[in-house]
Amino acid sequence: MERIPILRMGRTLLVTIQLDMHDAHAIQLQEDLSSRIVQTGAKGVLIDISALDVVDSFIARAIANISSMAELLDARCVLVGMQPSVAITLVEMGAKMTGVRTALNVERGMDLLRSVSL
Amino acid sequence: MTTTHMAATDVFRLHGDELGRLWQESLIESGAVGDIRNRGNELKSQAGEFIQLLSDATLNENAADLTSDSWKPVKGFLTQLSESRARQGYTSSQTAMFVFSLKEPLFSVLRRETKDPAELANATWELSTLLDKLGLLTVTAFQETREAFIARQQEEMLELSTPVVKLWDGILALPMIGTLDSARTQVVMETLLQRIVETGSLIAIIDITGVPTVDTLVAQHLLKTVTAIRLMGSDCIISGVRPQIAQTIVHLGVNLQGISTKATLADALALAFERTGRAVTGVQQS
Numbered sequence: 069m070e071r072i073p074i075l076r077m078g079r080t081l082l083v084t085i086q087l088d089m090h091d092a093h094a095i096q097l098q099e100d101l102s103s104r105i106v107q108t109g110a111k112g113v114l115i116d117i118s119a120l121d122v123v124d125s126f127i128a129r130a131i132a133n134i135s136s137m138a139e140l141l142d143a144r145c146v147l148v149g150m151q152p153s154v155a156i157t158l159v160e161m162g163a164k165m166t167g168v169r170t171a172l173n174v175e176r177g178m179d180l181l182r183s184v185s186l
Numbered sequence: 187m188t189t190t191h192m193a194a195t196d197v198f199r200l201h202g203d204e205l206g207r208l209w210q211e212s213l214i215e216s217g218a219v220g221d222i223r224n225r226g227n228e229l230k231s232q233a234g235e236f237i238q239l240l241s242d243a244t245l246n247e248n249a250a251d252l253t254s255d256s257w258k259p260v261k262g263f264l265t266q267l268s269e270s271r272a273r274q275g276y277t278s279s280q281t282a283m284f285v286f287s288l289k290e291p292l293f294s295v296l297r298r299e300t301k302d303p304a305e306l307a308n309a310t311w312e313l314s315t316l317l318d319k320l321g322l323l324t325v326t327a328f329q330e331t332r333e334a335f336i337a338r339q340q341e342e343m344l345e346l347s348t349p350v351v352k353l354w355d356g357i358l359a360l361p362m363i364g365t366l367d368s369a370r371t372q373v374v375m376e377t378l379l380q381r382i383v384e385t386g387s388l389i390a391i392i393d394i395t396g397v398p399t400v401d402t403l404v405a406q407h408l409l410k411t412v413t414a415i416r417l418m419g420s421d422c423i424i425s426g427v428r429p430q431i432a433q434t435i436v437h438l439g440v441n442l443q444g445i446s447t448k449a450t451l452a453d454a455l456a457l458a459f460e461r462t463g464r465a466v467t468g469v470q471q472s
Contacts, residue, residue, distance in 0.1 A: 148419060156376065156379065158414070159417065164413055170418060170419035172386055172388070172418060172419040172420060176386070177419070
């Protein structure tokens with residue numbers, strides 16, 4: 069199974085999800101990301117889901133979990149690039165993802181990370 | 187039955203021209219024409235074509251069965267005629283009269299040509315039923331065209347009623363007008379979210395000044411829209427909350443806490459400026 073790549077940029081970790089995300093990918097990402105945060109001592113995590121057209125309730129919860137996990141490890145997490153259709157579906161499903169920071173695109177997300185993690 | 191078939195066929199085939207002429211006169215008299223534009227050649231060709239098609243169709247063996255293939259050209263002609271009349275603004279009765287007014291000249295010709303009373307009665311009955319069916323067909327086609335019209339207009343209104351305007355760099359506004367139902371909210375949500383992505387806006391202002399009533403369902407829809415906007419990484423301000431609406435919302439027990447609400451669009455814009463780190467100042471006039 070392909071892994072979702074985690075890139076390091078200074079004290080920030082970048083996760084760009086480019087493939088169709090399955091449940092196994094999400095679980096793998098949780099494990100990989102938590103160990104990488106500890107390894108690198110990252111202060112921020114940016115997850116880009118702009119390429120995702122379909123997000124189901126499991127993936128949504130996994131992302132919310134990743135976010136709170138990162139906070140526990142003292143890294144701020146920002147979710148960027150959610151498609152309008154995905155946002156509508158999540159709202160209709162009742163997945164509010166409270167506590168997850170969101171931004172429109174990567175640039176805005178980096179700005180937000182800089183402002184909250186400094 | 188055979189004799190009446192013969193009569194019907196004969197009437198259309200042998201006296202087609204005479205029928206056409208008489209029919210045109212009665213059409214104009216009955217007012218089914220409506221407009222002077224239609225009186226000249228168009229009516230003549232329509233009447234002639236219809237009689238021609240009728241005589242072709244009645245030639246066929248299973249002429250009594252309107253669902254058979256031989257009636258297709260007649261039905262096609264009538265449908266087309268009704269559609270064009272619906273578009274030109276005729277009433278449904280005027281359209282139906284086009285067919286029904288054929289009865290008068292048809293029966294007078296039939297009376298003249300048929301000597302035997304029983305045969306005449308049979309032929310009259312058969313032709314009358316036939317024309318009734320064809321008349322109903324025109325009404326149905328007319329209604330279908332009108333309904334398609336209304337559906338299209340509703341769609342257009344839906345599009346017109348959800349304009350997303352850019353107030354400032356990074357600030358969008360959506361002035362909502364009219365009642366909010368599920369279908370409209372869906373369209374509103376989609377257009378707004380799409381525009382947020384396109385323009386990279388940080389703040390969207392939903393102005394509900396033009397929404398006459400807010401009930402729990404509308405409040406629910408608003409909450410959904412706000413949540414979706416937040417999920418995308420923007421924020422939302424609701425403006426145009428009138429005193430009565432504020433009272434209704436409180437009485438209904440709807441929880442809008444956590445959402446910025448403002449009384450006017452101007453207040454909302456001021457808040458949006460503040461959040462994006464802008465300020466409006468006056469300029470000293472010289």
